[in-house]
Amino acid sequence: MKVVLFCGGQGLRLRDFSETIPKPMVPIGYRPVMWHLMKYYAHYGHKDFILCLGHKADYIKKYFLEYEESVSNDFVLRGGARAPEMLATDIDSWNITFVDTGIESNIGQRLMAVREHLKGEDTFLANYSDNLTDAPLPDMIDHLHKQGAVASFLSNLPSHSFHIVQSGAGGAVNRILPVKDAGIWLNGGFFVLKQQIFDYIRDGEELVLDPFDRLIKERLLTTYQYPGFWACMDTFKEKQVLEDVWLKGKAPWEVWKRKGPKAAAARAEAAAALSQGRVVVTA
Secondary structure (H helix, E strand, O other), X not given: OEEEEEOOOOOHHHOOOOOOOOHHHOEEOOEEHHHHHHHHHHHOOOOEEEEEEOOOHHHHHHHHHOOOHHHOOXXXXXXXXXXXXXXXXXXXXXXXXXXXXXXXXXXXXXXXHOHHHHOOOOEEEEEOOOEEEOOOHHHHHHHHHHHOOOEXXXXXXXXXXXXXXXXXXXXXXXXXXXHHHOOOOEEEEEEEEEHHHHHHOOOOOOOOOHHHHHHHHOOOEEEEEEOOOEEEOOOHHHHHHHHHHHHOOOOOOOOOOOOOHHHHHHHHHHHHHHHOOOOOOOO
């Protein structure tokens, strides 16, 4: 199943970190956040990626053209040879298609621009390229088919420390409660889409607006609600928190590494960080 990654936006809220690095390429440890996301999909067998490029497309192209497996994998050097004998690899089995989808294009336009590369795909996956989760991807895909929908997306509970205020006449407060307890679910950006989605997108439209409204009217849009780990790297603060979790060896999104008790411990660690407001989750 092909995976479309929207990685052409300008990432203005991360400009404080770097003016030269596109947001999907901001690193967590040795590798960009987009790489961590691609590893997540590859873990479940989805290794055919379509990159919707735009802002700083040259940076992303160059990264993969010059990809060095030894940075994140063990290897052996024999007899002083310069070429390492890799003990493991990351992307050797991946197919990556690079498509220029415009500097100012929105998500809907970027998706339409890669339509030809999705011919023959009854169902495909898509993502904003800056968010991470440990949600079970096979269950997300099954959910779409069981509901008979054209589109589905992961929705998650907000985890930041803001409060919702309900007030009446004159500003008198009737109720105040943490936003995470308000029963609000956010769009987590992990999409499962059928080929028919293209029939609902008009020229110039954003994906999660008019096209989804049309699907709602026909009861063809569904969401997979996941209360577990989800985080978005939208600000420098979020980058720091995700980096800290990764450095501790407890990154819950690294589903390709963890099983059983270790995975549960990683999720608990991340959940604690989120509940303390150390990651601001955005839709």
